[in-house]
Amino acid sequence: MNILSKWKNLFAALSFGVIGLSGTAKSETLHIGYSDWPGSVAWQIAIDKHWFQEQNIDVDFVWFDYGAMLDAYVAGKLDAISATNGDVLTTGANGHKSIIIMLNDYSDGNDMIIATKDVNGIPGLKGQKVAVETGLVDHLLLLTALQKYGMTEKSVDIVQTATNETPQVLESGSVAAIGVWQPAAGQALRAVSGAHPIFTSHDAPGLIYDTLAIDPLSLKRQEKDWRSIVQIWNRIVAYIEDPATQPDAIAIMAHRVGISSVTYKHFLEGTHLLNLADNNKIFEKKSGLDSLYGSTENADNFNVRYNAYKNHQNIDAYINPLSRLKPH
Structure with missing residues (x-):
């Protein structure tokens, strides 16, 4: 089964009520899907350190295999996903659009x-x-x-x-x-x-960006919380990059995926984490892989060519950089 057929089947099930939509618009709890990619696992630091509770943000991070996470988002069971820019287009083209508000990282060898x-x-x-x-x-x-x-x-x-x-x-x-x-x-x-x-x-920096992509309704209803989450991300990156706290950060991430800290440090080295200052540069609208716009256009061409969806997407409609904020 190709990707397009998979998504068509999923939405056929949705239309007949086989898959019940969760309460994105009804619940104040924010449900975020994350998986074993290092730039996604990094959220575990804020979870374990209770940084969301400090900001009075009611958030539930839900652990998935990556493909299952995309399926859950399309089925309306999540408010947001930590996913690549190309896969954000795929989920959007097949029925559940999202807005990229922030970049976690770009793949730098992993x-x-x-x-x-x-x-x-x-x-x-x-x-x-x-x-x-x-x-x-x-x-x-x-x-x-x-x-x-x-x-x-x-x-x-x-x-x-x-x-x-x-x-x-x-x-x-x-x-x-x-x-x-x-x-x-x-x-x-x-x-x-x-x-x-x-x-x-x-060898191709910027080819694969990992993003925080939000359901538009959730973003509209709880923009204040999402802006706070973006700020918490900046704190996460600082905690990982500070030599004094990096060992603890790596230990937390390694524990989440069940491997040693020594091994996980190598994984982290292949992920170029992006703080808010980095985000602001990459959100500049231009061609080329050093811009989210250029990279996402490249991903869109790939997705259409390989039948992830039929029609090219409006890249601008998927991007709203809440990261263009001065860090607290």
């Missing part, structure tokens, strides 16, 4: 094309099988890598594979490479002797 030991670089993938979850960000990363080396998607044999299954597929020896993000990328590197990254998001 999204990878990982190859077996006998493949020395992207050109070595010509004619080879590559496992990737088509239509998602590491499919885009793969296409970007191929283009950089004068190749196209037809240069390789893409094997559609769920991201969390790619380490096992690489270990089986049935493919020469996989497209994968952390923490599954680390799993693949540990499991397969000689496996190594041959292209990462560090």
Whole structure:
């Protein structure tokens, strides 16, 4: 089933009342979906430190596998998601629009094309099988890598594979490479002797932004709370980046995903966290991957090409940078 069919089926169920919408407009509690991406896990610091309670914000962070989180948002069960800019377009085009009010980070190495030991670089993938979850960000990363080396998607044999299954597929020896993000990328590197990254998001900064995207009705009803949450994010980034508090920050994040702090520090190094000052620069409207607008336009072209949805989206309608505030 392709992505478009999946979303059509979900909304057919919604129209017949199979999936009941939750009370986005009825509840004062803000329900935010987050998952195991480091820039999303970082919210755990504010949760554990009770920073939301300090600001009298009634918020419930709900832990998901990433794909399940997107489904829950489309089904109306969440007020907001911590998701990539490209996936924000996909959920919006298929029925539940959202507004990007803030950027958590951009991927700076944690999204990878990982190859077996006998493949020395992207050109070595010509004619080879590559496992990737088509239509998602590491499919885009793969296409970007191929283009950089004068190749196209037809240069390789893409094997559609769920991201969390790619380490096992690489270990089986049935493919020469996989497209994968952390923490599954680390799993693949540990499991397969000689496996190594041959292209990462560090080679294409700004290709993948991770955002806080809000249901428009929730934003309208509780904008004050959302503005406070943006300020709390700035505090989170400062806590992670301060050498005095970084060990505690990493310990909190590592505990949330069930791995050691030593391992998690490497994951964090592949995620370029963005404070409010960084946000303000990236929210400048211009072309190119160093702007959210340019990066999201690139993602929109990818989504249409690979049938995540049919019609190009109005990028401006998805962006309202509440991060353009002076930090407290």
